[in-house]
Amino acid sequence: MLSHIKVVELADGLGAYTGRILASLGAEVTKIEGPGGDTSRRRGRTAKAKSLDASLDWLAWNAGKTGEVLDLSADSGLQRIRAMLAEADILIQGGGDGLQAAGLDYEVLSRANPGLISVIVAPFSEAGRYGEGPATDLTLMAMSGIMNMVGDPDRPPLKLPGEQAYALAGIQGAIAALTALNARAANDGRGERVWVSAYQAAVLAGYRDPIVWEWTGRIGQRTGNRLVRGKSGVRQVWPVADGYVTWSLVDNPGMVKGMVALMAADGAAGALAQVDWDNTLLADAPQEEINAWEAILEAWFRTKTKGELARLSAERGLGLSQIDTPADALCSPQWAARGFWQILEDDGRRLTAPLPGPLFRTTAMDPVAPTPAPTAEA
Amino acid sequence: MPGALDGVKIADFSWVGAGPRATKDLADNGALVVKIESRKRLDLGRLSPPFKDGKRDPDGSAFFAQTNTGKLSVTINLGEPRGVTMARALIAWADVVVENFGKGFLDRLGLSWDEMKAIKPDLILVSVSVAGRTGPLSDIRGYGNSAAALSGQAALSGWAGSPPHMPPFAYGDVVAPMFATVAVLAALEHRRRTGEGQRIDVSQVEPLMHTLSDIFLAHGVNGPDEAVRGNRHPSSAPHGVYPCRGHDQWCAIACEAESQWTALRALIGDPRLDDPGFSDAPGRKAREDLLDAVLSDWTAGQDKHELASRLRALGVPAGAVQDGRDVFTDPELSAAGHYVRVEHPTMGASDMPAPPMRFSRSKIEVRPAPLLGQHNRAVFVDLLGLPESEIVGLEAEGVLA
Numbered sequence: 001m002l003s004h005i006k007v008v009e010l011a012d013g014l015g016a017y018t019g020r021i022l023a024s025l026g027a028e029v030t031k032i033e034g035p036g037g038d039t040s041r042r043r044g045r046t047a048k049a050k051s052l053d054a055s056l057d058w059l060a061w062n063a064g065k066t067g068e069v070l071d072l073s074a075d076s077g078l079q080r081i082r083a084m085l086a087e088a089d090i091l092i093q094g095g096g097d098g099l100q101a102a103g104l105d106y107e108v109l110s111r112a113n114p115g116l117i118s119v120i121v122a123p124f125s126e127a128g129r130y131g132e133g134p135a136t137d138l139t140l141m142a143m144s145g146i147m148n149m150v151g152d153p154d155r156p157p158l159k160l161p162g163e164q165a166y167a168l169a170g171i172q173g174a175i176a177a178l179t180a181l182n183a184r185a186a187n188d189g190r191g192e193r194v195w196v197s198a199y200q201a202a203v204l205a206g207y208r209d210p211i212v213w214e215w216t217g218r219i220g221q222r223t224g225n226r227l228v229r230g231k232s233g234v235r236q237v238w239p240v241a242d243g244y245v246t247w248s249l250v251d252n253p254g255m256v257k258g259m260v261a262l263m264a265a266d267g268a269a270g271a272l273a274q275v276d277w278d279n280t281l282l283a284d285a286p287q288e289e290i291n292a293w294e295a296i297l298e299a300w301f302r303t304k305t306k307g308e309l310a311r312l313s314a315e316r317g318l319g320l321s322q323i324d325t326p327a328d329a330l331c332s333p334q335w336a337a338r339g340f341w342q343i344l345e346d347d348g349r350r351l352t353a354p355l356p357g358p359l360f361r362t363t364a365m366d367p368v369a370p371t372p373a374p375t376a377e378a
Numbered sequence: 379m380p381g382a383l384d385g386v387k388i389a390d391f392s393w394v395g396a397g398p399r400a401t402k403d404l405a406d407n408g409a410l411v412v413k414i415e416s417r418k419r420l421d422l423g424r425l426s427p428p429f430k431d432g433k434r435d436p437d438g439s440a441f442f443a444q445t446n447t448g449k450l451s452v453t454i455n456l457g458e459p460r461g462v463t464m465a466r467a468l469i470a471w472a473d474v475v476v477e478n479f480g481k482g483f484l485d486r487l488g489l490s491w492d493e494m495k496a497i498k499p500d501l502i503l504v505s506v507s508v509a510g511r512t513g514p515l516s517d518i519r520g521y522g523n524s525a526a527a528l529s530g531q532a533a534l535s536g537w538a539g540s541p542p543h544m545p546p547f548a549y550g551d552v553v554a555p556m557f558a559t560v561a562v563l564a565a566l567e568h569r570r571r572t573g574e575g576q577r578i579d580v581s582q583v584e585p586l587m588h589t590l591s592d593i594f595l596a597h598g599v600n601g602p603d604e605a606v607r608g609n610r611h612p613s614s615a616p617h618g619v620y621p622c623r624g625h626d627q628w629c630a631i632a633c634e635a636e637s638q639w640t641a642l643r644a645l646i647g648d649p650r651l652d653d654p655g656f657s658d659a660p661g662r663k664a665r666e667d668l669l670d671a672v673l674s675d676w677t678a679g680q681d682k683h684e685l686a687s688r689l690r691a692l693g694v695p696a697g698a699v700q701d702g703r704d705v706f707t708d709p710e711l712s713a714a715g716h717y718v719r720v721e722h723p724t725m726g727a728s729d730m731p732a733p734p735m736r737f738s739r740s741k742i743e744v745r746p747a748p749l750l751g752q753h754n755r756a757v758f759v760d761l762l763g764l765p766e767s768e769i770v771g772l773e774a775e776g777v778l779a
Binding site for chain 2: 001002004005020021025039042043044045046047048055056057059060061106124125126127128129130133134135136138139140141142143144145146147148149150151152155156157158159160161162163164167168169171172174175176178179180181182183185186187190192193194195196197198199200201203204205206207208209210211212213214215216218219220221222223224225227228236237239244245246314317319321322323324325326327328329330332333334335337338340344351353354355356358359360361362363364365
């Protein structure tokens with residue numbers, strides 16, 4: 001879809017996902033690193049069995065790109081990047097407008113190439129107080145309001161797995177680039193400069209707590225794995241014979257009756273069989289009663305496998321999902337049928353591993369196979 | 379300044395979060411988004427708290443309002459054949475159709491992809507569903523946490539050694555619509571170049587797995603790793619949240635570079651950190667329990683906001699763990715124009731979030747969310763050119779309802 005689009009990326013950490021997304025849509029992405037390579041090559045997980053030129057994290061975010069090493073403190077480096085940007089459609093910078101600091105502000109670049117779109121994926125807004133940081137994924141997640149919701153009430157707040165503030169900012173960077181591409185085509189062929197705030201991207205993801213305070217004055221608290229509605233909280237995560245499933249005793253009488261019917265068929269419904277679910281408001285039930293009902297459910301769930309429960313739920317519309325581990329997700333027939341996992345074949349590094357593939361399926365384009373991330377050799 | 383997407387026409391059949399968040403992005407950037415709703419099947423977002431004055435009102439949900447800024451709302455009863463005719467008129471008008479119905483619903487209405495293409499040959503159709511429209515799980519319906527459960531996200535959340543964790547918000551309703559926005563924008567570019575439309579299938583699970591690319595690649599190379607859970611970083615330390623003054627108050631501190639650690643160590647001035655073992659990141663990782671204990675002793679009793687500001691001023695990455703009030707009142711967000719005050723007929727003056735980006739030439743305009751069916755006349759009469767008498771009749775007969 002974007003095979004006609006040339007992208008130049010200077011993103012050491014934050015912003016690298018923007019280039020990865022555009023590459024997976026077919027764009028030609030050239031990553032520029034300074035002498036010695038990105039510092040983020042040396043952050044993250046290393047391969048246990050071999051020594052590589054970059055962390056596995058860096059290799060994941062930079063697959064699908066080609067690379068060039070330039071010293072932007074030297075005239076030759078500046079000349080080279082000016083020449084590249086004269087031909088490019090999109091420039092991505094991570095962290096801030098580093099080229100502006102090097103004397104190549106957007107005015108200069110757009111005189112040579114009026115169609116150039118410059119996307120800056122920074123920790124904070126350009127107009128605000130914090131600008132280019134310092135910040136990391138963790139500090140942005142903390143500020144976003146999301147960590148306040150994640151974890152247990154009696155333990156410290158938790159981030160989400162991976163680097164989600166950077167991921168959200170990276171996707172917003174791609175949205176910014178493509179929005180400007182539409183404006184360029186619809187108007188006069190001129191590009192523009194866009195500044196994306198990773199902090200704001202993360203705040204948008206935590207969509208509930210700020211408006212709850214705005215409209216009710218209530219401050220959200222961590223509730224562990226309990227879903228709190230009304231007076232009581234209900235469990236969301238259940239151990240089963242071979243792992244975990246998610247299901248909740250919420251006010252959907254059809255689903256609750258369906259589950260109780262399955263338990264009754266096994267002779268395991270106990271007191272649940274006596275409850276008039278159509279006339280019980282679970283949100284108002286006392287916590288002790290919920291706990292007693294949940295104990296009966298737990299005993300029955302433990303006799304079943306997650307696959308068995310997921311199949312029964314799908315047949316009857318009971319709203320239960322199996323909780324897949326990463327290993328489960330990697331061998332799930334669903335993602336195999338959709339060709340989601342692509343195999344990254346990195347001959348230079350003697351590395352073969354699965355990598356998430358197409359962003360979505362479309363009738364207009366075959367998935368783009370990932371090429372290995374570049375080396376940092378000059 | 380024009381909006382970047384002025385002139386782009388979108389017929390939006392989607393509801394709750396997974397579609398509407400995508401079309402909000404597009405509307406704020408100037409696209410004309412017509413939201414197709416029905417009183418017979420209310421968008422559950424309209425029933426989602428918090429509400430203006432605590433009163434359950436389909437036009438008074440703040441959740442709905444912030445998810446649907448700048449859209450027009452029409453009501454069509456798709457259970458009526460004449461309602462389907464009106465939907466066909468909107469599809470003929472649109473550049474893009476967005477939907478997140480259950481699989482097969484549109485086919486049963488006579489609005490399959492082939493039938494839509496016959497109405498509008500260069501149409502872009504975007505469908506959002508839990509597991510995607512193909513594969514053995516394509517029939518499953520979405521219930522809150524399904525995407526987190528199936529993506530590995532829930533299993534990776536929480537503390538090492540503990541059961542999977544499901545926080546009380548639907549992250550699958552956040553990431554998938556961002557991918558849908560990317561899809562619409564890339565498809566518009568493709569259509570301009572080739573004249574072709576396309577059908578796009580976005581799963582809620584796949585985008586969550588995509589944002590975990592680093593963890594999945596490492597899993598493939600090294601095998602399972604419980605250390606990815608919790609707040610610690612695989613190679614940097616310190617990297618965590620530390621207790622501050624007050625009940626449940628915390629500050630995040632993370633050192634990625636040695637210069638940051640040197641500044642932090644000098645500020646703390648605790649002799650326990652004089653051990654040369656703390657002088658590089660691998661040494662700090664090996665002593666992380668002690669490191670975290672020393673930091674916690676030092677942060678306890680300090681104000682989280684003051685501490686974070688002081689550390690940032692020294693170049694040390696830090697951020698207060700903010701709750702909903704802290705976020706809503708954050709001066710950084712005010713300076714950035716993150717919340718835009720709009721006047722809503724039911725909610726009154728209210729603050730709606732803007733996209734997290736600023737363009738040098740294109741205008742972002744955040745306008746109030748529509749009342750249910752507010753724009754039946756504006757859309758069917760003014761935009762599509764249908765006779766007003768016909769619209770009045772269809773409203774009275776419960777077709778536009």
